[in-house]
Amino acid sequence: MRIINNGKDIVLADFANFDLKESLECGQCFNFVRTDDCTDNSFCAYKIIAGGRVLFASQRNSDLTLYDTSMEDYEAFWSNYFDVDTDYGEIKKSIIEACPELEEVIKENPGIRLLNQEYFETLISFIISQNKQIPQIKAVVRQLSEMAGKKIDSDVARLRKLKVVNQDNIIMTSYCFPTLEEFSKLTEDDIRACKAGFRAPYIMDAVRRTVYGEITEDSFMGLSTDEARQLLMKIKGVGEKVANCVLLFGLGRREAFPVDVWMKRIMEDIYFHADTPKDKIEAFATERFGKYAGYAQQYLFIYGKNKLK
DNA sequence: CTCCAGGTCGTTG
């Protein structure tokens, strides 16, 4: 990969093992919008909101373009967000060795990366995710952001000319996911008003414990993944699955292996051929895939979606 | 109108 910086935009040219669309739309993050008109198959463009920033990005072939950003911002945030320094060639090889059934999906979907998201946003987002479908999760995240998050206006005139933005209105104004401080000012009714439903008290509990300092990102330093999971699960509304998602997506614990209803079905189809408890499946996967279990989970998910249902 | 969605909690056997 080479980085080209023309003063306005940054291009990651020949960025291997990366597909913007697959990486955003595989269910690991919720704060983004597709902005192009979806007519060109070899092109896609998105607005991504993360890290108190708004980024317009597009991909053509293996070139990823980040618009209206700087090398400082890239190095301070986006490089890590897109997991740029991780060698996916090695990871995929190891996973195929552990599970040959995945060779085909991995070759067909070579560009899925695990994004490095912020802890607090990941925690709240995956509390919301329970018993909801992705479009609805995104809707709640957006409403919370509009209610309490920082407002950012983008100048999209140039991006329209470049066809990076090809959809009407609202795209120029964005709202960041609320910070802890912004969340702490919301009441349970505010959160309910964002359609969080029965998850509202769970979110309140997560915010309360974080504000109080009982469970913060720093609390996990020096803890094993098992210990970190136990700590996360003290939060109301955080069970095994949500905790594993927070570990994997928000705390960089790539050995975490979230088991949802889908993963249960997929693993039963490949390995167990019988009804198997989720904790057994999780233990089996972490044993088999080790430090790459979280990556394996992404490929397994696609494998299952294609094969089952 | 009924059923279910990338779960978790609280209550029963």
Place this chain on the structure above:
DNA sequence: CAACGACATGGA
């Protein structure tokens, strides 16, 4: 400790 219904909301 395994099983089971409740829980908000919106879309199929």
